[in-house]
Amino acid sequence: MPAAPNGKSIKPQLVLLAGGGTAGHIEPALAVADEIKKIRADINCEFLGTDGALEALLVPKRGYSLHTIKKVVLPRSLDGEIFLFPFRLVVSTVQAIKALRGVDLLIGFGGYVSAPAYLAAYFKGVPIVIHEANAKPGWANRLGRVFAKLVAVNFETVRKQWPGAVLTGMPIRSSLNEVAQIKDRESFKREHCKVWGLDPKQPLVAVFGGSQGSQYMNGVVAQALPVLSNIQIIHAVGINNQLPERTESYLPLPYFHDMNAVYGSADLVIARSGAVTCSELASVGRFSILVPLPHGNGEQVDNAKALQDKGASVMVKNEEFTANWLVSNIKETLLKASNFNSTEVGLNSGAARRIADLALDVLQANNGDRQ
Helix, strand or coil: CCECCCCCECCCCEEEEECCCCHHHHHHHHHHHHHHHHHCCCCEEEEEEECCCCHHHHHHHCCCEEEEECCCCCCCCCCCHHHHHHHHHHHHHHHHHHHCCCCCEEEECCCCCHHHHHHHHHHHCCCEEEEECCCCCCHHHHHHCCCCCEEEECCHHHHHHCCCCEECCCCCCHHHHHHHHCCCHHHHHHHHHHHHCCCCCCCEEEEECCCCCCHHHHHHHHHHCCCCCCCEEEEECCCCCCCCCCECCEEEECCCCCHHHHHHHCCEEEECCCHHHHHHHHHHCCCEEECCCCCCCCHHHHHHHHHHCCCCEEECCHHHCCHHHHHHHHHHHHHHHHCCCHHHCCCCCCHHHHHHHHHHHHHHHHHHHHC
């Protein structure tokens, strides 16, 4: 612990990052935490998540401590849950207040954990920084921006809606930027196909339905597999879903832990259109079939449209994405992917560092206010 001029030890400053439930909230938070540690090794970063969620797997694996609170879901219909919501929000906010003990800055990324975290930070006088990933902000970040010292956004349309917001792009793992710079993709694909037991000479399609998987998309793939020929599929089915049987041309996995290998080897990606997925696709320069989640506030449609408008994706409505559609369109889409010029999309590098710098500026300003 460093010493102050009077000889007393100085407690390291603590940044708490709130983001959980899905990789779309966790991975950006991890990317920003990594950048903060690169800039200021003396600052401690810890995480706030929800009980029993994906962050319990991903956050400790990256070497960060995790605190958890009860999940608070905003009901989308007028049923009994709507009356329980205020009580659950209060309980989770009290838990978040305890987790904020000794915290100097809160950085929120939306999701179930963020609303209680924002309220707790406001009550405790902890400065708040927010990152909004989607083209249509969720309710937690719409609430949090009322209290925030700084708001960073991924889309220009949101920056225009929210006066004072800063356009930073999406923070992604810095290692993913290396995928776009691979000079010999054939060798890269050959190396990883050998590990996976797949043929590097055959087209490789990567399928994932978000960090939790998608039972609907899993079902479409299962129905299409017997008909697809001369195409290989590597498929993340979701950690809580049953793992299908592997075949010579089909490799099912619970979760893609090495996204560099997947993005670098795949000739085509089929996925949901979460904000992180779309930003990663833009960064690594991979063509995709995007199937927006049919519920929520419609943000996944806007995310997919942003890539489709740049010629980097084919967007398919959930109800239109069937086994027949996949079998009928896969080869044509693989041809589009082979002719895709990724330089027209543009890399998404530097966002994590930009947000880390802005957050540390807020932390420094708050320290000045206390003196």
